[in-house]
Amino acid sequence: MRLGYFTMPLHPSHRAPSQTLQEDREAVILADKLGFYDAFVGEHLTEKSENVTNSFIFLASLVHATQRIKLGTGTSNLSHSHPVLIASHAAMFDHLARGRFIFGVSPGALRSDAEALGLLDEDRNKLFADAIDVILAIWERDPPYDIDFPGNRFKVSTATTRIPEIDRGELYKPYQKPRPEIVGTVVAPASKGVIAMGERDFHPLSANFLLAQWLPSHWANYAAGKRNAGEAAHPADWRIARTIFVADDDAVALRYGRQDAASPYRYYWRMMGKKMRFSGRQSVFKTHPGQDDAELTDDYLVERLVLCGTVNRVVDQLLALREEAGEFGEIVYAGMDWVDPQLARRSMELMATEVMPRVNRAIAQSRHRNVYQEEETRP
Numbered sequence: 001m002r003l004g005y006f007t008m009p010l011h012p013s014h015r016a017p018s019q020t021l022q023e024d025r026e027a028v029i030l031a032d033k034l035g036f037y038d039a040f041v042g043e044h045l046t047e048k049s050e051n052v053t054n055s056f057i058f059l060a061s062l063v064h065a066t067q068r069i070k071l072g073t074g075t076s077n078l079s080h081s082h083p084v085l086i087a088s089h090a091a092m093f094d095h096l097a098r099g100r101f102i103f104g105v106s107p108g109a110l111r112s113d114a115e116a117l118g119l120l121d122e123d124r125n126k127l128f129a130d131a132i133d134v135i136l137a138i139w140e141r142d143p144p145y146d147i148d149f150p151g152n153r154f155k156v157s158t159a160t161t162r163i164p165e166i167d168r169g170e171l172y173k174p175y176q177k178p179r180p181e182i183v184g185t186v187v188a189p190a191s192k193g194v195i196a197m198g199e200r201d202f203h204p205l206s207a208n209f210l211l212a213q214w215l216p217s218h219w220a221n222y223a224a225g226k227r228n229a230g231e232a233a234h235p236a237d238w239r240i241a242r243t244i245f246v247a248d249d250d251a252v253a254l255r256y257g258r259q260d261a262a263s264p265y266r267y268y269w270r271m272m273g274k275k276m277r278f279s280g281r282q283s284v285f286k287t288h289p290g291q292d293d294a295e296l297t298d299d300y301l302v303e304r305l306v307l308c309g310t311v312n313r314v315v316d317q318l319l320a321l322r323e324e325a326g327e328f329g330e331i332v333y334a335g336m337d338w339v340d341p342q343l344a345r346r347s348m349e350l351m352a353t354e355v356m357p358r359v360n361r362a363i364a365q366s367r368h369r370n371v372y373q374e375e376e377t378r379p
Contacts, residue, residue, distance in 0.1 A: 007335030032066035034352035040074025077108030079127035083134035091172035189214035198225020208241035215325035236329035257308030
């Protein structure tokens with residue numbers, strides 16, 4: 001199982017972006033040094049507590065500050081820009097990163113972003129679908145492109161102005177061939193969108209907002225999409241994000257991870273609870289559709305959505321998660337505000353150097369036992 005990193009980011013709004021952006025850079029740089037496989041960074045325009053407005057710009061600041069980690073938009077909100085711009089920026093970034101790039105995509109969830117852009121009354125899911133079709137076509141075709149899909153508002157051609165002798169009228173293609181890995185964040189229980197991901201060979205990242213009991217529905221739908229495409233689904237392509245805090249002491253883990261009023265984890269879930277309620281998406285927190293909203297307290301959220309403890313406790317929680325969700329390829333560690341930088345760094349260190357080796361040893365031993373039992377039961 002790989003270890004990845006994701007951050008929205010989400011910080012108290014009184015903190016200066018000049019400080020929080022540097023802190024978020026330090027977290028990704030540390031993740032690279034610790035051997036994390038990838039790092040996804042989100043973007044929003046109109047949420048003061050979320051400081052990254054363009055994930056490409058933020059990630060570009062990390063290309064030469066990191067060595068191995070793959071850098072992923074988490075996500076690029078495709079309804080916000082013309083697909084020619086996004087295709088060109090993503091391809092350029094892929095060259096800057098020499099292939100250390102993952103193209104995370106979504107429609108863009110914030111209604112206030114859409115209002116600011118004059119898109120409030122638009123179908124952003126349709127804009128997303130139109131945009132990704134055009135982006136892929138740009139990367140697949142040669143000039144003058146002549147992209148004109150039925151029902152798609154975006155028409156792309158350079159036929160009128162193209163001058164082949166000076167390479168005018170030609171758009172960037174990615175460094176990776178035929179394209180970078182494309183990842184979509186999945187939030188809703190039993191999301192139908194993940195079926196389309198499977199059909200198009202996009203890879204799912206199940207959000208840390210979702211209760212673990214709903215995770216198997218994501219895999220079932222992804223596998224269905226792969227079957228529709230005549231292909232087999234591979235667990236290695238499925239990422240699951242969780243909110244995790246690891247400490248050297250259980251009391252510290254509980255205090256900083258769940259209980260203290262100043263806990264960044266408690267702040268995160270208090271804010272996410274409010275954000276989801278205001279957007280009418282609080283069902284992701286519910287054990288059943290009829291559950292009363294009044295039950296979705298801060299304590300309810302941190303108890304169910306924060307994995308915390310010493311190394312062995314977190315190992316046990318991750319193995320239990322794998323039992324409940326099924327096999328998956330990557331656990332994605334969700335980044336928080338660094339209220340206590342020493343504890344924040346230590347948690348990432350323990351996750352990478354202690355937790356993951358033990359988790360992977362346990363998985364390997366389990367597979368070995370299963371193979372042995374199968375051989376023993378053969379006639």
